[in-house]
Amino acid sequence: xxxxxxxxxxxxxxxxxxxxxxxxxxxxxxxxxxxxxxxxxxxxxxxxxxxxxxxxxxxxxxxxxxxxxxxxxxxxxxxxxxxxxxxxxxxxxxxxxxxxxxxxxxxxxxxxxxxxxxxxxxxxxxxxxxxxxxxxxxxxxxxxxxxxxxxxxxxxxxxxxxxxxxxxxxxxxxxxxxxxxxxxxxxxxxxxxxxxxxxxxxxxxxxxxxxxxxxxxxxxxxxxxxxxxxxxxxxxxxxxxxxxxxxxxxxxxxxxxxxxxxxxxxxxxxxxxxxxxxxxxxxxxxxxxxxxxxxxxxxxxxxxxxxxxxxxxxxxxxxxxxxxxxxxxxxxxxxxxxxxxxxxxxxxxxxxxxxxxxxxxxxxxxxxxxxxxxxxxxxxxxxxxxxxxxxxxxxxxxxxxxxxxxxxxxxxxxxxxxxxxxxxxxxxxxxxxxxxxxxxxxxxxxxx
Amino acid sequence: xxxxxxxxxxxxxxxxxxxxxxxxxxxxxxxxxxxxxxxxxxxxxxxxxxxxxxxxxxxxxxxxxxxxxxxxxxxxxxxxxxxxxxxxxxxxxxxxxxxxxxxxxxxxxxxxxxxxxxxxxxxxxxxxxxxxxxxxxxxxxxxxxxxxxxxxxxxxxxxxxxxxxxxxxxxxxxxxxxxxxxxxxxxxxxxxxxxxxxxxxxxxxxxxxxxxxxxxxxxxxxxxxxxxxxxxxxxxxxxxxxxxxxxxxxxxxxxxxxxxxxx
Numbered sequence: 023x024x025x026x027x028x029x030x031x032x033x034x035x036x037x038x039x040x041x042x043x044x045x046x047x048x049x050x051x052x053x054x055x056x057x058x059x060x061x062x063x064x065x066x067x068x069x070x071x072x073x074x075x076x077x078x079x080x081x082x083x084x085x086x087x088x089x090x091x092x093x094x095x096x097x098x099x100x101x102x103x104x105x106x107x108x109x110x111x112x113x114x115x116x117x118x119x120x121x122x123x124x125x126x127x128x129x130x131x132x133x134x135x136x137x138x139x140x141x142x143x144x145x146x147x148x149x150x151x152x153x154x155x156x157x158x159x160x161x162x163x164x165x166x167x168x169x170x171x172x173x174x175x176x177x178x179x180x181x182x183x184x185x186x187x188x189x190x191x192x193x194x195x196x197x198x199x200x201x202x203x204x205x206x207x208x209x210x211x212x213x214x215x216x217x218x219x220x221x222x223x224x225x226x227x228x229x230x231x232x233x234x235x236x237x238x239x240x241x242x243x244x245x246x247x248x249x250x251x252x253x254x255x256x257x258x259x260x261x262x263x264x265x266x267x268x269x270x271x272x273x274x275x276x277x278x279x280x281x282x283x284x285x286x287x288x289x290x291x292x293x294x295x296x297x298x299x300x301x302x303x304x305x306x307x308x309x310x311x312x313x314x315x316x317x318x319x320x321x322x323x324x325x326x327x328x329x330x331x332x333x334x335x336x337x338x339x340x341x342x343x344x345x346x347x348x349x350x351x352x353x354x355x356x357x358x359x360x361x362x363x364x365x366x367x368x369x370x371x372x373x374x375x376x377x378x379x380x381x382x383x384x385x386x387x388x389x390x391x392x393x394x395x396x397x398x399x400x401x402x403x404x405x406x407x408x409x410x411x412x413x414x415x416x417x418x419x420x421x422x423x424x425x426x427x428x429x430x431x432x433x434x435x436x437x438x439x440x441x442x443x444x445x446x447x448x449x450x451x452x453x454x455x456x457x458x459x460x461x462x463x464x465x466x467x468x469x470x
Numbered sequence: 471x472x473x474x475x476x477x478x479x480x481x482x483x484x485x486x487x488x489x490x491x492x493x494x495x496x497x498x499x500x501x502x503x504x505x506x507x508x509x510x511x512x513x514x515x516x517x518x519x520x521x522x523x524x525x526x527x528x529x530x531x532x533x534x535x536x537x538x539x540x541x542x543x544x545x546x547x548x549x550x551x552x553x554x555x556x557x558x559x560x561x562x563x564x565x566x567x568x569x570x571x572x573x574x575x576x577x578x579x580x581x582x583x584x585x586x587x588x589x590x591x592x593x594x595x596x597x598x599x600x601x602x603x604x605x606x607x608x609x610x611x612x613x614x615x616x617x618x619x620x621x622x623x624x625x626x627x628x629x630x631x632x633x634x635x636x637x638x639x640x641x642x643x644x645x646x647x648x649x650x651x652x653x654x655x656x657x658x659x660x661x662x663x664x665x666x667x668x669x670x671x672x673x674x675x676x677x678x679x680x681x682x683x684x685x686x687x688x689x690x691x692x693x694x695x696x697x698x699x700x701x702x703x704x705x706x707x708x709x710x711x712x713x714x715x716x717x718x719x720x721x722x723x724x725x726x727x728x729x730x731x732x733x
Contacts, residue, residue: 439575
């Protein structure tokens with residue numbers, strides 16, 4: 023990671039640092055010292071590294087210039103945040119009535135808009151602002167910020183310095199919940215918002231979690247810099263879905279980091295339809311034998327949108343499996359980036375790692391850069407990867423047309439089918455149907 | 471439809487190909503094909519490999535890679551070459567593909583209903599709801615001895631060769647075309663599948679419809695009995711006769727049969 027320090031973008035960092043210092047002063051004395059220490063460490067990492075520059079291999083295709091020049095403004099307290107109506111939230115709410123839904127407006131929790139669903143008593147859901155003031159902070163102190171690597175992800179360090187709210191989800195031992203827990207973020211103005219989520223899935227528990235990032239209408243540019251850390255303990259099963267539905271002016275940078283312990287599994291899905299500039303990082307540590315992960319993603323940039331996914335699957339022990347499927351569909355002037363790293367550490371024999379990344383360019387002025395990257399430190403492994411970039415299959419389109427389906431409809435069916443291959447990997451019915459609706463809306467917006 | 475109209479159409483050929491020349495990538499494949507198909511008739515087009523059989527099927531379906539350089543195709547009095555592939559289907563033309571295409575992610579039933587309704591819409595008929603359509607589909611499935619799980623799978627994906635061909639005939643049975651063109655549907659089929667496919671075609675036979683069977687082998691014609699057999703060699707129909715011609719071809723091969731034929 024030596025080249026990380028090479029030519030970082032340091033101009034424009036000052037306002038970010040000033041904002042973090044102001045936050046620290048404001049909360050001085052009201053939070054535990056460990057949190058202050060973490061914030062300081064995060065800020066130090068960011069201050070040293072800055073915004074990654076183009077010489078950083080992992081940021082080669084995504085310029086941070088727009089991020090670095092963002093006019094930094096925080097909604098310092100809930101009263102400074104904007105307001106939303108039920109109508110603004112309706113398109114993003116989950117249809118499962120049993121779902122617990124936590125709504126955050128410009129980063130601040132809104133109890134009046136949230137529901138706790140059919141609350142399973144074996145699961146504790148708190149908003150983070152409440153959590154850091156509470157006296158029983160054992161979970162928080164031992165887990166929060168202990169996992170995301172701020173040296174590799176200096177923007178995660180910035181999140182640690184700046185987060186004001188978010189969610190803490192503790193799924194208790196053997197607690198199995200089927201209705202999703204939904205964390206719904208919506209922005210109303212040009213704010214820098216740094217939400218933080220911590221998930222601890224205790225042994226043999228199972229839970230689906232959905233995080234949505236949305237905007238109240240067009241015409242504002244919010245900058246979300248989010249971090250989600252998930253600890254998935256022995257035999258637990260965590261399903262995490264990330265939905266980016268922000269408006270076409272907004273920015274999104276985010277890290278999902280998961281630690282998977284013995285015989286546990288994590289599924290992480292990313293659906294990126296919105297935003298002007300999106301950069302998603304995923305880091306999965308398969309820490310013990312018998313672990314498994316699924317990374318599943320669909321990115322659909324059009325209209326000058328830029329969407330970048332970077333994933334790392336780190337096989338540390340023998341007998342672990344990882345499956346990764348990413349599809350990109352790129353329309354008019356859309357730009358996509360995918361980089362999938364698989365590390366198989368020394369001793370991680372009998373690793374089974376699969377990665378498939380396919381992109382469909384449906385407009386001649388769309389562009390995608392895609393790269394599989396495998397680093398394998400032993401022989402006894404099964405690793406496969408494949409990357410393809412293509413257009414709509416004209417032979418298939420002709421077949422559909424020859425049966426009477428008009429050309430535009432035939433093309434739409436093929437595009438949708440390509441997207442659907444990814445959507446079908448989401449196994450929660452209500453969440454999958456919700457994503458299907460969002461997909462239809464996104465495709466319809468392309469016809470306009 | 472009004473009876474009078476039907477009678478008027480009966481007098482008209484379903485398909486009239488005249489002086490058809492077509493090329494692909496600058497290479498001339500069809501060199502003046504003439505063929506008239508009347509309602510109620512089954513025509514077989516036979517010929518050696520590379521004679522232009524599949525090109526003829528592709529031109530009829532409207533494949534864009536093939537360029538028609540001269541000649542005409544009139545379908546029920548209309549210029550077929552002016553129509554888009556989907557319009558041709560709407561008008562009642564069906565091509566059973568030699569190599570049916572696999573389409574991952576598109577559900578077979580969804581696809582077929584979309585096609586069925588697109589054709590109805592083209593003809594300004596009302597679209598059919600899912601339950602009603604499913605009834606129709608199940609009825610036709612029995613006819614072709616297809617397993618029901620094929621309905622929920624993606625179009626042709628993971629189908630065996632025989633299943634793909636039967637799926638073509640199944641689509642034909644559901645879409646109920648006026649003119650069906652079967653492009654080597656028999657190749658790669660075992661005898662049982664062949665019989666099932668033939669039965670599907672024979673059920674379609676009616677006084678106002680027509681079938682063109684393109685084949686390399688005589689054996690399909692044991693089960694689908696043609697009214698006319700044409701021999702296509704080097705882009706031209708060199709001989710036309712009744713069904714006995716197929717047997718002659720089987721016995722003596724294309725060389726003998728075409729000897730002395732008008733050049």
